[in-house]
Amino acid sequence: MSMKNTALPRIEVLRAQIRRGDTTHEALVSRALASAELPAARHVFTRLHADAALAAARHADAALKAGVQLPPLAGLPLSIKDLYDVAGETTLAGSVACRDEPPAAADAPVVARLRQQSAALVGKTNMTEFAFSGVGINPHHGTPRNAADAQVARIPGGSSSGAAVSVALGLAVAGLGSDTGGSIRIPAALNGLVGFKNTQARVPRVGAFELSRTLDTVCAMARCVDDCLLVDAAIADAPLAVRRRPAAGLRLAVPQTLVLDGLDATVAHAFDRALQRLSRAGVLVESIPLTELAEIGRLNAPGGFSSVEAFAVHRQRLATRRAEFDPRVAARIALGEPVSAADYIGLHDRRRDWIARVETRLQGFDALLCPTVPMVAPPIAELAASDEAFFRANGLLLRNTFAINYLDGCAFSLPCQAPDELPVGLMLSSVRGDDARLAAVALAVEAVLEGEGA
Incomplete structure (x- = not known):
């Protein structure tokens, strides 16, 4: 079932390999750029920045040789979701309706901050049009194939679809994306990655193509919690003050309303297994009703923040260029x-x-705990062919993650599947501003899931 694991090692491991002389920044970036042209990476990128990425890598190699202490991301390949402004380029946001619009005058602040870290930004990644779906299908630029299954072409999850597949295939150590209703955590879960949705106010949204100003969050996904925190520190321009702690004694709440409904067999088994491992490690797992979760659908009507605020953004485009929109996206905006x-x-x-x-x-709880999404990634063909199947899957994919955006909270998705299973995400969440404490919880839970803290 699984494809060969081509993912890059974690950043700490890569840094050690480079210091030992086992590889170089230039070699890593060259390999990533070459792999981006292979069939497995089809539709992952909408634009490659090969020259700039290689220049950053060579600069990092020269600085290291001269004894300069490098920032953590220096010279390493990162990808950027195609809703962030890059100076001199038109920001397409997964669409073709914007292709004739003026190019960006300046980099988005988060892109500029990654450049200040000397990161090698290998290119812009594909996405759901205007970030308005958790599925990841794009009729304009093609749909990146989930990296977890060699036999069946499965959805990558959205809207940060290309970002996830770029990391899963080893084309980047991390993918800068966004999360309005789950757009970091859903593709992270479906591709076996770690996704970190920070508190919205932590990172500036200037220069990011807007879906919902109330809910949009600038964040990233990577191979592990530590790597997500390195990227978060760069784009927030301030590291979180994380005080690491053991898993034993953590108090985690499992809501019994909504988030456990309709789990498929793989997700249900993986979630139960994770709960058992955490309990054996001394984590206190408590069920709570949290019936407020059932109120969201009613409270977020009519339209919901995303539709109302996206219509304000796209009103003129819809009036003049609606035929160029993905019909499913246009219908939701309308x-x-x-x-x-x-x-x-x-x-x-x-x-x-x-x-x-x-x-x-x-x-009194250290975090909420639930599956990130209630299903493993379904085949692309099934959802591309049927509006009914598409919207049913989209609603399920977004159901658990959206609750945390509505809460203005923070969350991690951690992989919890067995080696022979399709990827499953375990979501740890907390309230707004609790990012540092939640990160400590995520590090402890990650260690248990990987067998280090059991």
Whole structure:
């Protein structure tokens, strides 16, 4: 079932290999760029930045040879989701409706911060059009194939589809993406990666093509929690003050409302296995009702933040170029058109009250725990052929992750599948501003899942 593991080692391992002289930054980036042209990587990138990436790698090699202490990401290949501005390029955001629009005048701040770290930015990655789906199918630029299955072409998850596959295939040590309803955590879960959705306010959204200003979050995915934290420190321009702790004594809450409904067999078995391992490691796993989760669908109507705010962004494009949109994306954006200003203000008021109630419920717990998504990645063909199948899968993929965006919280997705299973994500979540403490929990849980803390 699984493809050959071509992923790059974790950043700490790569750095040690480079220091020993086993490889160079230039060799790593050259290999990534060559692999990006292979059939397995078809549709992963919308644009490669080969010359700039190689220049960054060579600069890092020269600096290391001269005895300069390098930033953690210096000279290493990273990918950028195609909704971030890069100076001199038109930001397509997975669409063709923007191709005639002016190029960006400057890099988005997060892109500039990665350049300041001397990261080798290998290219822009494909995505769901305008970031508006958790599936990852793109009718304009093609759909990157999930790297986990050599026999069946499965969805990569979205909207950061190319970002996930770029990391899973070893084309990048990390993929800069975004998360509005799960767009980092869903593809991370379906591709066997770690995804970190930070608190929205932590990283600036300037220069990122907007889907929902209320929910959009700038974040990344990588091979492990530590690597996600290195990227987060760079794009936030400040590292989290993470105080590492053992797994024993952690108190984790498993909601019994909504998030455990309709799990497929692989996800259910993987989740149960993870709970057993955590319990054996001394983690206190407690079931809680958290019935507030069942309120989200009602409170987020009519339209919902994403549809209302996306319609404001795309109103003119829809009026003049709707035929160039993915019809499924256009239909979801159009749901925001009839929503009144009074209804929109009501969305904010209800959300604010809900957040306060849920934050109270979660006091005393170190994190919420649930499956990231309730299913393994379905085949692309099934969802491409049927609107009914597509929207049913999209709703399920987004169900658990969206709750944390609605909470304005932070979350990690960690892989928890067995070696012979398709990837399954385990989601750890907490309230807004709790990123550093949640990161410590994620590191401890990751160690248990990898057999180091059991």
